[in-house]
Amino acid sequence: MRLIAIGDSIVAGAGDPGHLGWVGRVLAGRRGVTLYNLGVRRETSADIAARWEAEVRPRMVDHEPMRIVLSFGLNDCNLADDGGPGLRVPTAESLKNAQAILTGAARLAPVLLVGPTPTAEPGVTVRAEALNDHLQALAGRLQVPFIDVFRPLAAGGLWQAEAAAWDGAHPGAAGYQQMAELIGAHPAWRAFAQAQEA
Amino acid sequence: MRLIAIGDSIVAGAGDPGHLGWVGRVLAGRRGVTLYNLGVRRETSADIAARWEAEVRPRMVDHEPMRIVLSFGLNDCNLADDGGPGLRVPTAESLKNAQAILTGAARLAPVLLVGPTPTAEPGVTVRAEALNDHLQALAGRLQVPFIDVFRPLAAGGLWQAEAAAWDGAHPGAAGYQQMAELIGAHPAWRAFAQAQEA
Numbered sequence: 001m002r003l004i005a006i007g008d009s010i011v012a013g014a015g016d017p018g019h020l021g022w023v024g025r026v027l028a029g030r031r032g033v034t035l036y037n038l039g040v041r042r043e044t045s046a047d048i049a050a051r052w053e054a055e056v057r058p059r060m061v062d063h064e065p066m067r068i069v070l071s072f073g074l075n076d077c078n079l080a081d082d083g084g085p086g087l088r089v090p091t092a093e094s095l096k097n098a099q100a101i102l103t104g105a106a107r108l109a110p111v112l113l114v115g116p117t118p119t120a121e122p123g124v125t126v127r128a129e130a131l132n133d134h135l136q137a138l139a140g141r142l143q144v145p146f147i148d149v150f151r152p153l154a155a156g157g158l159w160q161a162e163a164a165a166w167d168g169a170h171p172g173a174a175g176y177q178q179m180a181e182l183i184g185a186h187p188a189w190r191a192f193a194q195a196q197e198a
Numbered sequence: 199m200r201l202i203a204i205g206d207s208i209v210a211g212a213g214d215p216g217h218l219g220w221v222g223r224v225l226a227g228r229r230g231v232t233l234y235n236l237g238v239r240r241e242t243s244a245d246i247a248a249r250w251e252a253e254v255r256p257r258m259v260d261h262e263p264m265r266i267v268l269s270f271g272l273n274d275c276n277l278a279d280d281g282g283p284g285l286r287v288p289t290a291e292s293l294k295n296a297q298a299i300l301t302g303a304a305r306l307a308p309v310l311l312v313g314p315t316p317t318a319e320p321g322v323t324v325r326a327e328a329l330n331d332h333l334q335a336l337a338g339r340l341q342v343p344f345i346d347v348f349r350p351l352a353a354g355g356l357w358q359a360e361a362a363a364w365d366g367a368h369p370g371a372a373g374y375q376q377m378a379e380l381i382g383a384h385p386a387w388r389a390f391a392q393a394q395e396a
Contacts, residue, residue: 017229019222031215040257051256058249059238
């Protein structure tokens with residue numbers, strides 16, 4: 001199986017001293033899975049909508065099962081760089097971008113959407129929780145499997161404590177490991193990632 | 199620091215049950231390094247010449263030191279799919295592609311070239327050794343630092359033994375770890391990768 005992971009810095013695993021992130025950690029021991037991690041720091045849903053297809057296409061093959069896992073939205077929830085009260089991407093735009101990405105990617109391979117994470121910054125986190133709910137509803141309408149990591153990570157406290165101790169947004173090894181375990185145990189992941197391995 | 203690694207399946211770490219490959223392993227513990235791994239299986243120097251810039255540009259930032267490590271050529275040394283005696287990419291073409299990639303990438307950030315690896319297939323391995331020497335000479339002319347992994351990996355035997363036990367080309371965790379240690383201890387890597395961390 002080949003797994004393409006596309007999204008933001010949480011997909012990239014920024015801040016993980018083990019350089020695995022949750023994506024590498026959830027695949028631990030699965031030698032037959034080729035991972036292509038296309039997470040990019042600071043990217044919003046608009047950036048990913050513009051980039052995903054050009055990067056996914058060269059990685060698609062016919063001779064092995066392909067899967068595409070997506071996760072984005074947290075950067076949309078930051079305030080815009082102009083210093084005003086607006087977001088980097090307003091919620092209506094985030095949802096339009098998400099719909100375009102999910103419907104496009106689902107034409108190429110089975111897709112799974114992982115929602116945004118909490119952070120150590122209360123304002124961003126409140127908006128991420130709201131966007132998480134919107135994305136979950138959208139995924140439901142599109143019949144795309146969705147994993148809500150926001151609530152279990154926020155409830156646990158470890159994620160936000162590690163983020164607060166570093167840059168406010170990214171945890172360390174333990175946080176990424178916790179996220180990997182949440183996802184790995186989720187029925188949606190199990191159904192998505194249980195393709196036969198080469 | 200942000201490190202972009204671009205190349206073939208050896209860069210991607212195919213076959214590593216730990217999903218790190220040599221790139222993830224050589225960065226172990228360096229939390230301040232963001233890794234973007236753009237290795238793609240089966241790609242030749244021609245494929246990478248066509249793709250590298252479109253994928254590197256969105257990952258470049260001004261506010262942190264950037265580094266670009268490249269490794270390719272082994273797939274060039276395979277026989278062409280037409281069943282004839284020709285290579286997927288003839289050596290003269292491989293070197294033209296390599297020159298174009300290295301000169302282009304060096305305009306964006308400091309670059310380092312890692313040569314091809316041995317495999318469990320003797321014909322491919324003989325050609326990879328010859329290409330390794332050509333790439334080393336080219337890198338010297340271009341004043342691009344180069345790391346020869348071919349000879350130490352071939353001499354050790356572990357790499358090829360692990361590859362033979364799997365798919366002929368890719369080792370397991372121990373082979374990738376050995377490659378990471380060779381590279382991490384090399385003066386060219388130390389000079390290349392010793393940027394300040396954010």
